[in-house]
């Protein structure tokens with residue numbers, strides 16, 4: 001070791017506890033505003049289409065990541081979502097093990113580039129790729145215009 | 156112009172480092188590297204590059220806090236907010252551009268000071284589309300493992316064998332913090348985190364600091380009997396959106412590898428690379444990265460693992476150091492750790508973990524959940 005003296009007495013070790021005050025608002029932006037307003041008011045899931053690349057993005061954004069052109073063609077997704085990957089989370093945000101594990105999924109729609117990552121309301125044993133599911137929303141009137149307006153996906 | 160690595164300083168990994176501050180750990184790594192290279196930082200080093208991210212550190216504008224402990228006060232210094240190999244590339248380019256003859260790169264982890272690791276990882280999630288949904292951030296690793304295993308025909312057993320190999324390799328690496336006798340059965344029986352991801356599939360955290368000294372070719376030859384040359388570097392990022400990125404392949408690693416291989420004139424990596432230290436922050440990442448980097452053929456990786464093709468003593472030893480699973484996950488220092496271990500291998504200084512006379516080695520990093528960013532360095536000795 002480059003330090004000549006190393007502490008061997010643990011009582012002599014010092015540290016102090018601190019935290020970081022860091023609160024923000026997160027601006028949803030043009031594309032997010034469009035998506036969340038539509039979700040709140042009509043319950044529809046909007047994607048953004050790039051004519052040049054024939055790609056329809058979900059989550060929608062105001063530019064195409066392939067050609068970098070601006071996007072303004074908004075289209076609702078059609079039909080059920082298909083589960084592409086699943087995981088059964090046994091640990092919650094704080095590292096505790098809740099009695100019921102949570103099921104998460106990567107969700108894809110036909111003809112859509114992207115999809116959503118969200119919770120799945122099916123028993124862990126039945127959570128399998130290929131499953132067709134639909135979003136379950138908060139009741140109209142109680143939606144707030146963010147991603148938690150989708151409660152989960154279910155068959 | 157070739158750039159050589161002429162000094163390596165690695166502070167042995169530890170699970171906690173209660174007696175030293177993060178600055179003192181950096182000082183220690185620097186002292187080791189300067190002694191190894193035989194340079195005086197106050198006189199011989201032209202520029203300093205550190206790699207860090209404020210939220211890991213717990214305070215802001217990290218780059219302001221780096222000069223004193225490295226010997227960089229009133230000298231050119233900057234911080235790369237990325238993995239250690241991003242910093243290595245930056246340092247190499249500064250030398251090639253003629254800005255400096257000798258450049259120092261540093262990356263570290265004092266993650267044991269961070270009381271809310273999962274919270275900081277979660278803070279890296281998209282604040283509009285993903286973070287409001289909550290959950291432990293490792294659900295993303297669970298989803299990726301599920302997608303990759305299904306697409307690749309690599310099973311949970313093969314991943315468990317990777318854990319057993321890397322923990323075993325770490326037992327004889329004096330720099331490793333998490334060496335242990337673990338059987339694949341132990342891994343399979345360990346508690347689920349986010350199935351199919353289990354407790355022992357996850358690389359445990361560790362503290363360290365790593366400093367490398369780089370020099371231009373003519374200077375490197377004077378400083379070191381056998382400099383390790385950086386033959387190629389590459390880095391790449393996939394779409395940051397969880398929703399639009401590739402879940403089955405490590406596309407970022409494939410692109411970063413392609414860039415580094417082109418510079419190193421490597422056409423057949425599986426034949427030409429003789430030792431590899433590649434990201435294994437989760438067990439499934441090792442086979443996924445092996446395939447993306449062209450070191451293992453898709454579809455045959457599970458068999459190769461069970462045959463022991465990536466063990467020390469086999470044709471392509473992978474993570475002979477123990478990797479992140481055996482040494483410890485040292486967050487943004489992980490890439491520089493892999494480079495340091497490859498340098499020691501190419502010098503023939505890897506002790507009991509020494510691979511038989513490698514001349515070409517590869518280090519590949521990934522920035523961890525929820526990123527889709529990786530960097531690659533191809534290193535070599537001799538002509």
Ligand SMILES: [Zn+2]
Nearest residue numbers: 050053064067
């Ligand atoms: Zn486009």
